Amino acid sequence: MECLTIARFRLGDVVQRRDASFRGVVIDIDPSFDDRSSEAMQPFYHILAVGPDGGFTAYTREDELVADPNQAVLHPDDARRLFTVHAEGRFTPVDHALH
Template identity: 35%
Template sequence: MKQRHAKFQIGQVVRHQMFPFRGVIFDVDPEYSNTEEWWNSIPENLRPSRDQPFYHLLAENDENEYIAYVSEQNLVSDESGLPVRHAKVDAFFDPGADAGHYKPKIVHQH
């Protein structure tokens, strides 16, 4: 298995290249790690390679907020500088984005 390095990082604001949504990354899988059912729900002509990082996003479009799971090849950095309005942003990140990047909250182990 070849070593893959994620192009994007946790806290980074990104947008989808083909679909009108953006979000902040809260987790990264080094390669596809979702269900076969989810994989098969993607139209075959749009299915990305499984052998690349996949990102969990607190995502939003004009109407909704949701969790998205997106391949690296379909993401680009969001340079708008606008905050992500997703209701769960404060649960994962410290308040206030710095130029499109959120600082993950530190989790203390007891």
């Protein structure tokens, strides 16, 4: 029997890693990743992250992330260059459409 997994976060959501090592924007979701090291399957997310050392892409499982109500993830100039910012505070990468 196939298990249906529903992602907690949407594309464009601002999230933070639970250990506060980075904050970023969800740019892709892998809903069917089977992490054999955890007890349950869960979505993994590609995050365009900002940390102390600058920007990077992180691949992180759902239980390591929390919603981040602070929308100031990037410097405003970087946010305008990399994203379209929607009225509800979600981000769409300018180089490709959201799924």
